[in-house]
Amino acid sequence: xxxxxxxxxxxxxxxxxxDVVLADAKEQxxxxxxCVGDVVGxxxxxxxxxxxxxxxxxxxxxxxHDHYCAFDESLEDFHPLAAAVVAWTRRQLSTENREWLxxxxxxxxxxxxxxxxxxxxxxxxxxxxxxxVEAEPSFTYQRTQLCFHGHTHVPAVFEQHGFGAVxxxxxxxxxxxxxxxxxxxxxxxxxxxxxxxxxxxxxxEPGSRTIRFRRLDYDVSAAQQRVLxxxxxxxxxxRLAAGR
Numbered sequence: 001x002x003x004x005x006x007x008x009x010x011x012x013x014x015x016x017x018x019d020v021v022l023a024d025a026k027e028q029x030x031x032x033x034x035c036v037g038d039v040v041g042x043x044x045x046x047x048x049x050x051x052x053x054x055x056x057x058x059x060x061x062x063x064x065h066d067h068y069c070a071f072d073e074s075l076e077d078f079h080p081l082a083a084a085v086v087a088w089t090r091r092q093l094s095t096e097n098r099e100w101l102x103x104x105x106x107x108x109x110x111x112x113x114x115x116x117x118x119x120x121x122x123x124x125x126x127x128x129x130x131x132x133v134e135a136e137p138s139f140t141y142q143r144t145q146l147c148f149h150g151h152t153h154v155p156a157v158f159e160q161h162g163f164g165a166v167x168x169x170x171x172x173x174x175x176x177x178x179x180x181x182x183x184x185x186x187x188x189x190x191x192x193x194x195x196x197x198x199x200x201x202x203x204x205e206p207g208s209r210t211i212r213f214r215r216l217d218y219d220v221s222a223a224q225q226r227v228l229x230x231x232x233x234x235x236x237x238x239r240l241a242a243g244r
Contacts (some may be wrong), residue, residue, distance in 0.1 A: 002208075004029050005111070007186050008201035009036030009150035011053070012065065013089070014190025014240075015045035015226070017199040018052060020218040021189050028203055028214075034110070036150035037063025037117035040101070041082075042191055042236055044226035046089050049190075050097040062104035063117040063150065064126040069093060070101035081233055088232060111206070114147035128152050132166045135183050139166060146182050148202070154194045155187035155213055176209040184211065190223075197243035 006025035011018050025033075033056045040046040046069070053060060068075065068086050070093070075083035093101070106123035107116040114120070119127040119134075120141035128151060129135050135158035138147065155171035160181045176182060187200025198215040205212075224237035 003031045003111075003206055005032040005034055005204040005206065006030040006201060007034045007036065007148045007204055008189050009063070009117070009148075009186050010038045010153050010188035010190060011035070011049050012038055012041045012188070012190035013043035013046040013049050014199075014223050015043075015048045015052075016220075016223040017190045017216075017218045018049055020216050021199050021201050021214075022052065022056075024214060024216055025201065025203065030203065032111070033058035034115055034148060035060040036115055036148055036186055037061045037104070038065045038150060039063070040069050040089050040093070041065030042085055042232075043223065044230040044232060046092050047094055047097055050093075050100060054097075054100060059108060059110045059115060060104055061108055061115050061117050062101070062106055065089075066101045066104060070098050081235065085232060085236070088230070109144060112144055112146075113204075114142055114144045116147060116149050118149065118151040120147065126151065129156070129158070129183070129185070130154070132158060132168050135168075136160075136166045138183055139181055142181055142183065145176060145180070146184065146204075148184050148186055148204075150186055150188070152185060153188035153192055154185060155200050156185040157211075158183040171213055173210065173212045176211070182211075187213070187215075191240065192243045195243045197241055 035058045069089040120138040139160045157169040203212045227237040
């Protein structure tokens with residue numbers, strides 16, 4: 001059977017969005033699972049989301065929220081809103097899930113592709129890649145044709161021809177071209193920030209070398225109610241509907 005790899009990330013403890021994505025991926029015939037990190041943070045179901053990713057046996061790398069929720073490090077450099085949610089999440093996480101988050105690597109090469117949360121040049125510094133110039137350093141460290149990443153919550157495709165300049169392509173279905181490298185952002189399952197509230201993930205078919213972006217409606221209202229019931233900031237609930 002040809003492999004279909006579901007690549008998802010920036011779940012951010014949004015169980016309602018994650019359930020819809022997993023159901024769709026299974027319906028699409030997903031055989032393997034990759035998570036580009038940030039399973040927790042911002043939303044109300046950190047333990048449930050950790051459990052689902054662990055049950056899948058998904059190849060998972062560490063995101064910045066995963067790191068800071070798992071380790072008791074200073075949050076003085078965090079935005080106050082984000083810091084409050086990290087502190088809340090630390091209190092919610094089970095010992096088992098905290099240990100799992102602590103065990104996650106910053107990057108991983110698996111099945112002929114690379115997985116990282118932020119950038120490949122300094123993955124532990126959590127740099128953002130919105131534009132081609134920000135993607136260029138990662139290509140220097142990318143030893144595979146394809147790398148999946150997240151962190152910005154915005155689907156994106158960056159392409160390099162040989163050792164030449166890096167360009168940005170539309171975040172839409174495409175086929176890998178031999179001789180080119182790709183640094184592909186999966187978008188966010190649980191907190192999209194491209195003005196589209198629908199959950200985002202990718203289906204990658206290595207046999208045909210195709211990448212398909214999937215956008216799915218989910219029960220945003222239910223996710224918002226979970227946030228409010230947990231006593232988390234109302235702003236986090238509002239932004240789910242805005243996709244920002």
